[in-house]
Amino acid sequence: MNQASLDQAFQDLKSVLGERVTRAKMHRICYSRDWSPRHRSHTDLPDIVAVPKTTDEVVEIVRIAYRHRIPVVPFAGGTGMGGGVAAWKGGIAIETKSLDQILEVDEANMMVTAQAGITVWALNEELARYGLWFPHQPESKRVCTVGASIACDSDSTFGLRYGKILDCLSNVVMVTGTGEALRIGRRKASFSSTGYKLLDLVVASEGTLGVVTEATLRVFPLPETRLVRGYVCRKLNDGIRALERMLASGLCVESAHLNCRQRLHFYTHAYRQQYHRDPDIPDWAEAILFLSFAGDEDVVNFSLEKATRILREEFRAEKAKEQEIVDGWWASKHSLEFIPFHQKWPDSQREKKFGAADLGLPIGRVEEAYQRFLEIAGRWGQEILGMTVYNEAPNKPTASISFAVFVDDSNDESVTNFYNYVKEMSTMAVEMEGTMSSYIGDGDRLGGFNRLEHGDSYTYMQRIKELFDPGGIFNPGKKFESRWISQA
Ligand SMILES: Cc1cc2nc3c(=O)[nH]c(=O)nc-3n(C[C@H](O)[C@H](O)[C@H](O)COP(=O)(O)OP(=O)(O)OC[C@H]3O[C@@H](n4cnc5c(N)ncnc54)[C@H](O)[C@@H]3O)c2cc1C
Structure with a gap:
């Protein structure tokens, strides 16, 4: 990539995007990192920031980048933790968050189609108007986008009931390395045994195969009631075996997060700081299992009662007495806040x-x-x-x-x-x-x-x-190289 190609690419991009492309350092700094720990000397500024609003504009940007062999780095919320957006080989940061339109809410088929730069939060705000929700929810949902959740194969708070994103994803549009917009997936069907499963390739591709610009997703009715509880366990394995028992008994658990002794101490420490008293946690507690149940009130109440019985009678676990500890954990799943770090x-x-x-x-x-x-x-x-x-x-x-x-x-x-x-x-x-x-x-x-x-x-x-990506322009330095450790 030489300066002349960059200058020419910038002019070409301006003719497509007008004011929505910049080389100003002040803007490039905002697209220089995510939440991964990084050396102070690693500034990783992209050379250009481009802000498309449509798939067609993404197509144009990628064609320009391909013509000039300039790297392209999709940049969404910037909450990634693996350095996926770091433009350490320079190039064009494509800011995806202006691709934020909902294209269709298909209530009859329980599907939504949206541009991929919409945040998980904004998508759910709109779906709530229909009494629906998209349950794939990383803790960063206020800022992280649907496209990045696909690109990273993120974990979700509600994974025990609804799985990973592939369990809700049926179709995407992705712009590949030559600037071709491909429709990939199984339309609105939940299954397909035709062709190869290219949709699986897109998931976790981290912007190395293309930019996802649209996604079609399965949605669900919003649950009526939710209860959240915590149980202290004598061993980590007790938490896992108890969960196995609950599911085998037919209970439907929405989320289950099992924390070790150190994590438990973090929660009790936060409690002490906030309420100025010691929580009543037994000395033998080696783990805390947080659970949530959601659905109709009577089913949720029954599930909670049965789960508590399994934990107490079969594993000698105890319900966490301070519900504030449990509520603190639950709040941390929704507030985009790393509480241990303030x-x-x-x-x-x-x-x-x-x-x-x-x-x-x-x-x-x-x-x-x-x-x-x-x-x-x-x-x-x-x-x-x-x-x-x-x-x-x-x-x-x-x-x-x-x-x-x-x-x-x-x-x-x-x-x-x-x-x-x-x-x-x-x-x-x-x-x-x-x-x-x-x-x-x-x-x-x-x-x-x-x-x-x-x-x-x-x-x-x-x-x-x-x-x-025949030109090798998509997110170079990711997946096949490491910035930190190169030897196998
Ligand atoms: C407070 C906090 C809580 C978090 N909680 C969770 C959690 O519960 N579960 C979890 O899994 N992760 C979590 N994360 C990590 C992070 O939020 C996820 O990885 C999330 O999916 C990143 O989304 P983003 O929009 O910020 O993506 P970015 O950081 O901007 O990008 C991430 C990667 O995706 C690529 N990308 C982005 N958009 C596209 C696109 N449209 N097409 C192709 N590639 C694209 C980028 O190039 C990059 O490689 C958390 C992070 C924070 C800061």
């Missing part, structure tokens, strides 16, 4: 940041992984925040686990240690027959060594990338 969106430049290895593991290895997390975090000098097991498949316990630490973003050595910690945790996940990332994605963290997980199929992934 950090609110868009306050991403604080020194102490949230950092996590996000592993997907077989359900039987959670206790073992927790012990190894303590060792590995200790070896890399990480300050531990704790472990949370998210359940992200409908009606079965699954382990999408956040192994979270505090990272001092003002200190390059601490950031480097954090990425070494992530690499060692990733290696552990592969050894345990799991995956190196279950919701953050490769970003610019894992690409340098994720052949560890994928072996020879990694070569096929590179070929797929070439097919969708």
